[in-house]
Amino acid sequence: MSAPLLEIEDLVVHFPTADGPVHAVDGLSMTVERGQTLGVVGESGSGKSVTFLAAMRLLDRAQPTISGRIALAGVDLLGLSHAEMRRVRGARIGMIFQDPLSALHPLLRVGDQIAETLRAHGKVGRRDAAAQAVAALRRVGIPNAEERARQYPHELSGGMRQRVMIAMALVLEPELLIADEPTTALDTTVEAQILDIIDDLRVRQGIGVVLVSHSLATVADVADTVVVMYAGRAVERGPCDAVFAHPLHPYTWGLLDSIPALDAERARLVPIPGAPPSQVDPPPGCRFAPRCAYRIDACTARLPELTERGGGHADACVLAVPGRTALRHRPGAGRTEAAA
Amino acid sequence: MGRYILRRLLWTIVVVLVVTLITFVIFYVLPSGDPALRFAGKEPTPQVLAQVREDLGLNHNVAIQYLLYLKRLVVGDRYGWPGLGFSYGSGAAIAPQLWQRAQITIQLVLGAAVMWILIGIPVGVYSALKPRSAFDRSSLFIGLVFISTPVFWFGLLLLWVFWSTLGWLPGTGYVAFSDNPVQWAGHLFLPWLVLALPFAAVYARIVRSNMLDTLGEDYIRTARAKGLPERRVVAHHALRASVVPIVTLLAVDVATLIGGTVVVERIFNLQGLGSWVLDGALNQDLPVTLAVTLVATIAVCLLSLCADVIYAYLDPRVRPR
Numbered sequence: 001m002s003a004p005l006l007e008i009e010d011l012v013v014h015f016p017t018a019d020g021p022v023h024a025v026d027g028l029s030m031t032v033e034r035g036q037t038l039g040v041v042g043e044s045g046s047g048k049s050v051t052f053l054a055a056m057r058l059l060d061r062a063q064p065t066i067s068g069r070i071a072l073a074g075v076d077l078l079g080l081s082h083a084e085m086r087r088v089r090g091a092r093i094g095m096i097f098q099d100p101l102s103a104l105h106p107l108l109r110v111g112d113q114i115a116e117t118l119r120a121h122g123k124v125g126r127r128d129a130a131a132q133a134v135a136a137l138r139r140v141g142i143p144n145a146e147e148r149a150r151q152y153p154h155e156l157s158g159g160m161r162q163r164v165m166i167a168m169a170l171v172l173e174p175e176l177l178i179a180d181e182p183t184t185a186l187d188t189t190v191e192a193q194i195l196d197i198i199d200d201l202r203v204r205q206g207i208g209v210v211l212v213s214h215s216l217a218t219v220a221d222v223a224d225t226v227v228v229m230y231a232g233r234a235v236e237r238g239p240c241d242a243v244f245a246h247p248l249h250p251y252t253w254g255l256l257d258s259i260p261a262l263d264a265e266r267a268r269l270v271p272i273p274g275a276p277p278s279q280v281d282p283p284p285g286c287r288f289a290p291r292c293a294y295r296i297d298a299c300t301a302r303l304p305e306l307t308e309r310g311g312g313h314a315d316a317c318v319l320a321v322p323g324r325t326a327l328r329h330r331p332g333a334g335r336t337e338a339a340a
Numbered sequence: 341m342g343r344y345i346l347r348r349l350l351w352t353i354v355v356v357l358v359v360t361l362i363t364f365v366i367f368y369v370l371p372s373g374d375p376a377l378r379f380a381g382k383e384p385t386p387q388v389l390a391q392v393r394e395d396l397g398l399n400h401n402v403a404i405q406y407l408l409y410l411k412r413l414v415v416g417d418r419y420g421w422p423g424l425g426f427s428y429g430s431g432a433a434i435a436p437q438l439w440q441r442a443q444i445t446i447q448l449v450l451g452a453a454v455m456w457i458l459i460g461i462p463v464g465v466y467s468a469l470k471p472r473s474a475f476d477r478s479s480l481f482i483g484l485v486f487i488s489t490p491v492f493w494f495g496l497l498l499l500w501v502f503w504s505t506l507g508w509l510p511g512t513g514y515v516a517f518s519d520n521p522v523q524w525a526g527h528l529f530l531p532w533l534v535l536a537l538p539f540a541a542v543y544a545r546i547v548r549s550n551m552l553d554t555l556g557e558d559y560i561r562t563a564r565a566k567g568l569p570e571r572r573v574v575a576h577h578a579l580r581a582s583v584v585p586i587v588t589l590l591a592v593d594v595a596t597l598i599g600g601t602v603v604v605e606r607i608f609n610l611q612g613l614g615s616w617v618l619d620g621a622l623n624q625d626l627p628v629t630l631a632v633t634l635v636a637t638i639a640v641c642l643l644s645l646c647a648d649v650i651y652a653y654l655d656p657r658v659r660p661r
Contacts, residue, residue: 105559
């Protein structure tokens with residue numbers, strides 16, 4: 001078996017600031033397989049976007065300290081020269097962003113923006129590139145593609161703009177698509193369409209997809225594997241079904257409890273109390289411990305590693321698995337027992 | 341678009357009416373004495389004074405004078421169309437002289453504008469690409485020097501260095517391009533430089549800050565994410581968005597200088613509009629003052645219209661539907 005499509009190993013990204021280094025990503029590992037979707041979930045500041053901007057080497061201007069390994073099909077991207085990395089971007093890894101209006105150049109026609117990607121990576125004639133751009137727009141289900149290609153971003157709807165972004169990211173048929181919160185700025189109905197398009201293209205072009213989201217609900221339908229991130233680290237990783245059916249980590253419980261459900265099983269949404277910890281000076285031990293209802297003394301003593309719990313399902317928690325799952329949905333009881 | 345331009349042109353006429361009226365009113369309200377007295381020679385007899393007053397058209401009341409001025413402007417006078425009258429001082433017709441002087445001023449201002457754009461934009465872009473570098477800091481410092489140096493001093497200094505000491509450039513005055521292109525450029529080079537450098541400094545700072553803002557935009561990250569070479573990201577994506585606001589600024593600055601380059605024209609002995617309007621205002625030569633005011637007003641209106649049309653061409657988001 002060849003190397004996985006994308007392999008992130010022990011990634012650390014620190015940004016220098018006046019107050020000291022910000023630990024944006026702090027020892028993160030994950031893998032994306034060909035033809036599969038990896039869902040990466042976490043709240044703002046959990047390091048999910050930074051991780052993939054680091055993979056694209058788009059952080060260079062902020063001059064972060066990066067260590068670890070980010071390998072695309074076995075080749076470490078962090079070791080490539082600028083010229084080599086430029087040929088990877090767009091051609092082998094496509095990326096789409098949260099707000100398609102600000103991510104598209106406001107003064108250029110969308111067709112030209114797609115054609116430009118083609119022309120930057122190979123000897124393609126102007127006319128040929130324009131025709132391929134129209135074809136790419138058609139592939140993401142944009143009607144009247146010829147006409148749309150001549151329009152400017154502000155003339156399109158939010159969903160159309162994100163389709164344009166997808167068309168642009170995939171026009172060179174890359175092996176990997178990184179979608180960084182692709183539906184956060186869109187209506188819920190459009191969200192489903194966009195996720196369908198991405199999933200459809202994944203199947204047709206056999207690409208690997210990273211779907212970054214702050215919401216577990218977004219990745220639930222399309223992800224094969226899910227990684228839950230908290231404060232720059234992975235706290236849980238596993239097959240999508242397993243993570244939803246038997247979530248292991250208290251933070252994942254919190255995320256699931258804060259998803260609105262249409263059935264009346266739960267009367268209220270349960271928010272996670274508190275706020276994410278300082279990333280300049282992270283708390284000792286488990287990063288989630290200060291907000292965790294099941295905290296015991298051992299939690300703040302050492303940083304728990306991601307540990308395999310069977311079936312490819314892993315989590316990073318000090319508590320033993322059987323005892324922990326019994327505690328779920330009884331946070332009050334949990335605290336008493338933990339204190340006892 | 342055509343309808344929009346037409347509406348703006350009609351507005352220009354309204355603005356011209358208002359501005360000429362204000363010029364008229366200021367001329368007569370200012371306690372500068374009777375213009376007729378000034379041009380009637382030493383110790384004029386009442387008959388001579390009355391004659392001068394009639395010759396200059398000052399025997400009517402102000403409102404009638406203004407209306408007569410407008411009428412001649414529209415239908416022409418004995419010197420042709422548009423009727424701008426004659427100079428009180430020299431007695432010569434305004435129109436031919438206005439045309440000749442406007443040519444000189446326009447060459448001076450446009451040449452300087454080209455120069456400050458060619459200096460300001462590259463310096464601004466390069467400063468933005470390397471913020472807080474030695475280049476950025478020294479361009480800021482040198483720019484501040486140019487902005488704060490008085491034009492008359494700087495102009496004379498350059499003349500002293502390049503004409504009188506080094507002898508590299510011809511001195512003051514004007515040579516028409518059609519007579520001798522090399523002499524034309526040589527005579528205009530220093531005036532262009534003196535006029536352009538303070539503007540170049542300001543434009544460099546504006547382009548720098550626009551460029552820094554633009555480089556932080558999401559669409560620049562997208563351009564990099566699709567693997568464009570950095571040169572193209574900067575030249576095609578970032579620069580384009582950064583210079584669009586410059587268009588409006590350029591139009592206003594150029595328009596302000598039409599009739600506003602008094603000092604430079606004086607120092608380099610260029611017979612342009614600026615030195616003329618100063619003479620006109622000081623000598624109570626109303627037709628001269630009015631003619632230059634008229635040209636300057638029309639320049640402001642037309643250039644800002646041009647700027648808006650160009651802006652709409654560059655930025656599809658502001659195009660009228």
